[in-house]
Structure formats: structure tokens, C-alpha cells
Amino acid sequence: MGVDVIVVRVIRKGTSPKGRRLEVADSFPDVRDVFATVCRESRLPMLRRVDPYGSLVLTSGEMSQFLAELTETSTLVRDDPARNAVEQVRALAERCAAEADLELHLEGD
Template sequence: MGVDVVLYRVVGAGPDRRRVSYVPAEVLPDPDDVLLDLLTRARGGGRTPLLDRVDPIGELVVPADRAPQLLAELRRLAEAARAAPELAHLRRLDRLARRCRQDGEMEIRFEGD
């Protein structure tokens, strides 16, 4: 039931912005619930308000202009990591967030099952 993270690129954005579409640029799957377990354990306390909104059965969209906040929260989330797979997953997620921050035509989606 994990939470997959997908980096999307905006394509086809015209002047009216109504014909915007998104294509996946990179996917970080969570088949073993590594991210979901970590988010559940760290939820609350006010340290990760953006990540606290991740829904295991829904979707949370993080646009490029929110990537700096996401990166800061990922550092806080790493403090709750207990095992090497969690840290490895966070490193990959950090890389996606950095790509998103560098390119205003990208967004990250946390997609629950």
C-alpha cells in the first residue's frame, strides 16, 4: 500500500494554461512501505507540515516553488529514519526534490494506493 513519489514535467503549457498536461519524468516506488512507515512514524509535532499531508490512499502535489520546504522537511524526516533502507529511500527522494526545485516546469506527487 506504499506511497509512490513521481516527478512530473509540465508539457504543452500554452498561454491560457488550460491545456497543461504532465508526463512522468521519474518514479520512486514504495512497494515495501518504507516511505509510508517513515511518514507515519514522524507524523505530527509540527516539524513536517507538508509531509504530514501525504495521504496513503490519495495524492499530494508539491509544485516546484514548494520544493525548498520539501527539502527542509526531508532533512527532518531523516532524523526519524531507523534503518538503511529508509535513509536510501530518503536520498532518492531528496534527489527528486532537488530536480524539481531546479526546474520550475516540474512537480512532485506523492501518490497513495
């Protein structure tokens, strides 16, 4: 029931949605369900939207709130695996925030 976090580059040819292609740029596999647990226990709105059974796609425009919530969460988590997972996801979110053609896909099992 983990939530894998995937940075996806959106490649568009023209203005048609048919020309949209996705290319994986980076990822964090939530093998031990650590990030999923952090999201489930969070009281922050964007992290609460993460579904361990579904998908959530965040654009670079949504990264400022997501990054703020990850920063707050990293100060609250008590154990090293959770803090490490949050920091790895935060690094991916920072990359997504810096490049407008990137999306962050949060994929549940």
C-alpha cells in the same frame, strides 16, 4: 499502502489549462511502504500531509520546505531502508526544485 513519488514535467501550450499535459520524468516506487511509513510517523507538517490513500502534488516553489523536512528526517531515521527511501525522494525533490516546470506527485495506493 505505499506512496509512489513521481517527478512530472508540466507541458503547457498557451495559457489555457486545456493545453496542460503531464509527462513522467522520474519516479520512486514505494514498493515496501517504507516512505509511507516514514511520512506517517513524521511530526513535520509537509510530510504529515502525505496521504497513503490519496494524492498530493507539490510544485517547485514548495520544494524548499519539503527538502528541509526530508533532510531533517534522514538524520532521524534509524534503519537503512528508510534512510535510503528518504534519500531517493530527496534526490527527486532536488531535481524538482531546480526546474520550474516540474511537479512532485506523491501518489498513495
